[in-house]
Each structure stands twice: as C-alpha cells, then as structure tokens.
Amino acid sequence: MTQPPASLNQQQQQQLVWQIGHALATPLPPGWQQMRVEYRAAGRHIEVDLLVTGQDGLPRPAQPSPEAVQLLGNLRAGMYQPGRGTWLSAILVYGSATVLSTDFLVDVEPPWRQAPPPIGFQDELRFFPRAEESIPPWLRQRAGLDVVPAAAPSVATPLAETPDSLKSPRVYDGLDESGRPVVNREPLSPAERDRVLAYLDAAPVVLASRSYDADAFDPDREPLVPLNFRTDGRWYWPGAVAYYLREHDVAPDPELLGHIRALRFTLPEVGEPERELAVAAITGQPST
Template identity: 35%
Template structure:
C-alpha cells in the first residue's frame, strides 16, 4: 500500500519511480520533449509543480497527475533515515529521448510557492526525527524567508543536494506472492518475491524451477517485449556488494506482465518466479507466442490501471 510507513529498499524506490514515469507519461500531450516535476514537503504541508517543454515552444506549466503526489509521499517516508531525516524536495525530470532522472535535496529550503505554517517544522520532527546536527540552518528563519538558489527555484532543474539513498535497515514487507489481475484486464502481474526479511533481503516462498527448465524460463522472461524501462539498473538485493545490475524493466507476453528482476533473480541466484507464471511459460512450450501489434500498448494500459489502483505492494 502507498501509505505503508516501512523503509524502502533500492528496488522498491526505483519501482515507485517507474510508476511515476508511467503515470506522468499518460498525462503528456503530443509533441512533448521534456517535463519536470518538483515535489516539496515539510511535515504534512506539500506542493507539486510541473513544467513542460514542447517541440518549438517555450517551457510552460504542466499540472502533474494527482496520483504522483502519493508516490512522492511514499518515497519520502520510505527514504527516511533514523536521526538524519529525509528529503524536502524531489526534482524529477523525464525526457522523450533519454528516460528519467531524479534528484533529492534534504538540506536546503524548498522554493515554496505556498509557504508552510510555522507548525510544519515541529510536525516534520515528529514524523521524521532528526538529531540536532542534522537540523538545517534555515529552520531558524520564517518558512519561505530564505533565498533558494535558482536550481531549486525552477521545476525543470535537477535540484541541489545529494540523494538520501536507501534506508539502512529495511523492515519486513507484506506478502508479495499473489499475482495481481487488474479489474477488467486480461493479464496477470507478477511479483518478484514474496516479502523481505528485516534486513531487506527478499524472501522466496515458491517451489524451485527444475534445473533442466531454468535456462529456458530465463530466456523467455528476458526475451519478452519490454513495455517500460528506466534505462538504468538497481542493486542486487541478494548480493548487495555487486554492482547495480538488476534491470528496471517490465516485460509482457500478452498474458502476464513481470518486472525484469524476476528473470534476473532466477538467472543469478536460482530464485524462482511465481509458480503460476512458470506453469504458463511451460504451457507455451518455453516459446514466446506471436503477439499482435498493439500488445505493448494494451499491456501498458493494464500496468497503468494497476499502478492507479494502489495495489502494487
């Protein structure tokens, strides 16, 4: 659930960013080249602004879909570090040619359009306690009384400061094993694992894939059309010391949709996908079916409805 207060691991953070990408892309007009969204929060006070660049036109304001705010709120809570706090501003940028990027600022005052009340600082400390050395200097000024730099002022900028990064001790997660079938849809959406241990390690409570079938299942999962991609990689949660090489993608064969991490964890660690998905692949003879031209568009629509429903956890 989006209101789940538990810390988020790197893969979960990236999954929320993929959701933001898909939800935002559905709101964009023809001819867009770049869009930026700035989400700012202190306590329960928040605001979200967008800016869009269309081909041959000057940048103009763009109203982001309201559902984005819930994802940013979840990111902000999930990226909290005890005693250190969490970010105040997230600046997200999506371009038509190179995908998305995001920057977080946990030090500088947001460039408020509507300044928060004085009580927001106390509320922030109750929600996200900080040690004294991590309380920013601008908290000694009235809200909105600072002079934020130009990068923080413009939604299209990358923002200042460094990302807070993933939390150090992720809490246990609710079960992830049940395939989700969006209402009125004809596809099932697979989960990469069944939950997490207190240290964030994924839990797989599934029957293993027979050794003689593993390579064929891996090929099927990896070769299926990609319908959504972050053009980057996430940390291997079963081998944290490795370079980030878990693909941040979603694939489909027209009947199922699954994240790229499903095939990765099977190939790298033998961690099995959901048995229903494995049975489906076996029933297909381990060969991808011929897909109609509109299958990727239809799958994206299913994924879009799935993210909108808020059932992705």
C-alpha cells in the first residue's frame, strides 16, 4: 500500500461505523448492554481492545472479530485527508441499538500496549502522507525524522501546596493596536477539543458571579462569558478559557494544554484543601 484509498464521505463513514458495530456484536452472546472498542494503529502496527458490558453492568474484555478489525482499518484509511493524515486512535462506543459516541485522534500519540518500532511510524507517513506542519513533534521523533524546534513535551503540573504554586493560564496572547485579542496557538482537532472541554468543564467551580462578561472576540454579542473560576488542584482558570475554546476555537494556554494532555484528559480528584488554595490564589487572601 503506497497510496491512500479514496476518502469516504460523511454518510459512508457513518455507515461503516454501523457495520463495525454489527461485526463486533455478531459473535457476542445476547443481552449485552454496551460495547467499547479502541483501535490504535501506526503503519502496519495495530492494537484493538474491546470491552463488553453485560446485563450485570460490568465491562469485560472480549475478542473482536477479524471482520470488525478489518472494517476499522477501512474506516481509518477512508478518513485520510491529503496533507493532514488520518487518525491514529479511535474509540467507538455502542449501545444495544445505537452508536453512543465516536472519538478520533489525529495528532495525539495513542496509549500503546507496546509502542511500534520506528518503521511503523515511517510506514504511517508513507501510507498516509502528511504535510510538514501536520507532523506533530512526537510522531516526527518516533519516525526518526529530523526534529524541528517544538514546544516542550507535555508534563503534568504537580499538586499545589501553596496559593503561589497554583498556576493560571493566559486566556489569549495579547492585544493588537485596536485592543482586540491576539492568539498565536495551534487549533485543536475536533476530537481533542471535546476532550479538553470535558476536562475544563468537569473541574469544580470555586468562585462565581451571577453576571457575565463581554466576548472579547465578538464585543457586539450578548455578554455570555462566565465570570467564574475552576481548579484541578494544580491550575485555576477563568470560565473564559472554556468559553473561547467552545465559541471561537481558541486553544487553552499551551502549558495548561500540555498539563491536560499529560493527565490523559482525566481530571484528578479535587478536595476541599485544593479548592481553598485556589480561592486564596484568586482573591489574594491567605488560605485557612
């Protein structure tokens, strides 16, 4: 395989997702409630995990059928975009009679059971060519290509112990001469955008106002920017961060984004001490 196959349109992709669900479900005993399949690939390296939830509500691993694995590969190939590449991992969740969710990640390295060798990533770029700007640094490094200057690897911020050690992001990168916000950040893929929003929105609110702020990117719009603050015990951020990502595709501060990625988009437990530290950091008052 040296040339990517023809791309599938949206309707064909949806039809193939249904076919994958049927192929996964056919060998299963009746009565299952949910299926979750995760497919990870780079070149010829493929990993597939299937979890099936039965009537007792407990998810158990199951063996995906060869037909389902092949169809997942067809879906990946059919979603290739010239110059952009295709997704490296996907999570499809099925109910007994519906598709519950689909999540496709193009630029984020999958959580491999066993990382592919360099040839796997080299094959990936041969099978699904990407423009230089669409090759993330981790993929470039894995494939043994010359590494271009890039941002530091994603590192999770440690739990804060004092208000001063809590971090707060830049909402945007500055203002132009007219006072409008300036942003110099790479946009997120739709799938990663949803995962980042879920993380930001899941963090507990520690301070909030009943009023709303004006939209800095669209001042004529009705004020809808939440005047609140959330925390994950390492960072605290204003409601504007999630709002501008949701409404204007403004990615969070790169350092906060790297922190979220390093945690694999999973919010840590936030207890009362962490909330009090965040309030102290926001208000400038000593924590109790």
